[in-house]
Amino acid sequence: MDEPENRLAKEASSYLKGAAHQPVDWYPWGDEAFARAKAEDKPILLDIGAVWCHWCHVIDHESYEDPEIAKIINERFVPVKVDRDERPDVDSRYQSAVNAISGQGGWPLTAFLTPGGKVFYGGTYFPPKDLYGRPSFRRILLAVSDHYTKERADAINTAESLHQALAERRGLHLHEADVNEPLLKEAVDGLKGQFDPVNGGFGSSPKFPHPGTMEFLLARYHRTKEEGLRNMITRTLTGMARGGVYDQVAGGFHRYSTDATWIVPHFEKMAYDNATLLSNYAKGWALFRDPLFKDAAEGIVRWTDEVLSDRTNGGFYASQDADVGPGDDGDYFTWTLKEVRAVCTEEETTAIALRYDIGERGEMHHNPAKNVLFADKMPAEIAKETGWPAEKVESILKSGLEKLRKGREKRTAPFIDRTVYANWNAMYARAYLDAYRYLGREDCRDFALKTMHLLRSKLWDPVHGMHHQWANGVRRITGFLEDHIWFAAALLDAFETTQDPDWLEEAETVMRFALDHFWDAKGGGFFDVSASDGAGANSILALKRKPVEDSPSPSANGMAGLVLQRLHHLTGNDEYRLHHDELIRAFAGEASRMGGIFGGAYFHAAELWLHPPAQVVIVGGKKDTRTQALRRAAVETFSPGKTVLVVERDGAYVPAAVEPMLSSKQAMAGPVAFVCKGNTCSPPAGDPAKLRELLSG
Structure with a gap:
């Protein structure tokens, strides 16, 4: 006899569908749950987790599948379950609220809300019995319910005060710091102070990869050749690639290490980690020619091709779980x-x-x-x-x-979540284009472009913008900044790789949509959700939030700075430059407080704002083999933030510094490349080797 199903059986999310047979009367996130809570004047139990999350499976098995616990929940609360991959906007706001109350964060996130959706108590994992110095979940449920029933005014006051504090904290960022070399040096010095010189990485345990920070350090080292930066980069990439956090058997990285030596990981494998780490290792190979870095990058590609991608239609899947069952802890990946x-x-x-x-x-x-x-x-x-x-x-x-x-x-392999998320797919497409650039993998280029066509045809809508999720042939959920910014960045990479103007035109279209719907006209920078998206189910989504923290992927605002700069260099449109300048200045104070570990993407953008990247302009017929050789040299040479533009006709856009040089003898004689930084350009180069030398710094 089949078990009865709750409302989650109809959801697209693998995490939510996995709870469809639980005896808890779950609601998905939406107005229906909040309407019932208000009608019955009951508090809401909010569970936020993910299909790849080990402790989410544990609390599901121990508590949410327990009929007695479920009875308490169903009688005293309106239970709502949220997939953090599907709704990062909901997750980020409730993470902030629970952290402010309890000092805790992560998944599963367990929050208790007023019927209006405001938090008055919360935590993360609660055990079924008093354990680990934590009260049992049963005890928590009864105590919270009694508190809300008997001291409702106090609970509501707590929720209102917290909500107001979050609203003020998440308001407009003030321009509190100058963007200058001392700001960047302060970030680097902070990283040096937290760097683990023995094992690589930053801090002690648990130890996470910080791919945005690596991109900042790679860009800064490329310019300065400072030995201390090289040491931080190479020791970190080496430590991770040799550690258990890297799957030595099949390739790909687990989410993080539980120890300082990168040995024992949390075993889930995430699209966003492997995409951004693939870029790190491909660039590390391009800069340092360490075979270990190339092997790690190739290992990520091999595992992704075999496990985390749709080879037929294009697209990258979201994650591979850590475990197979409740008593499991990475048994699939470990060996006796x-x-x-x-x-x-x-x-x-x-x-x-x-x-x-x-x-x-x-x-x-x-x-x-x-x-x-x-x-x-x-x-x-x-x-x-x-x-x-x-x-x-x-x-x-x-x-x-x-x-x-x-x-x-x-x-038996752990579960693979085959959901396609726009932001993570754009990250992966960019990483696969890096594998083409620096590893020579034409198959990666082809699959990246196939994925870009999928995103463009299935998830982009000129009226509503990017959809976040593609699952079971249906697109869902709009209004997230990171989907637009990462897609725009990937479109620019596709243009650089192919010189097909359609990709550049589409990048401009997507960035124009982002500027129209997410830009903060008063304070500069982008909000994480569209202003027209509305608060939806409750007022917490109305909290203003401008993400500049890498958590853990490079932040959307940091990435937006890089995209705006590249668009300006490729088009000459001064509107991009003005928004770029305003964004970089807007977040300087916040980034200074965060430091280099969590502000890596911002500092990467600030590094290239202060020290402009190379603009490569190749003048010659696109079908001329000499032009193609110059283009390949430009594309395949690592030079952070560079743009590549092939010009073959009069009237096409070129940077102002190049214009007077177009009539020179060398330019008229045949295909040549100019490398410009700021207002200064190199003499024309017709030799691909010379072009590589100019770009290598």
């Missing part, structure tokens, strides 16, 4: 020594165990025999220890890893 012996020869087992520190006792608390694979001993050390030739060690490691990969494929 016995499991290795079962699939490998004796020599392969010896080499694999030495390379990846696999022993009888591993790192996992729930099953001490389970090992997280991380690069421990180098092949040369293994050769010395075993007496085998280096070539034999390399061959055995390769064959052993392939057997582990095939052996793992026989296991």
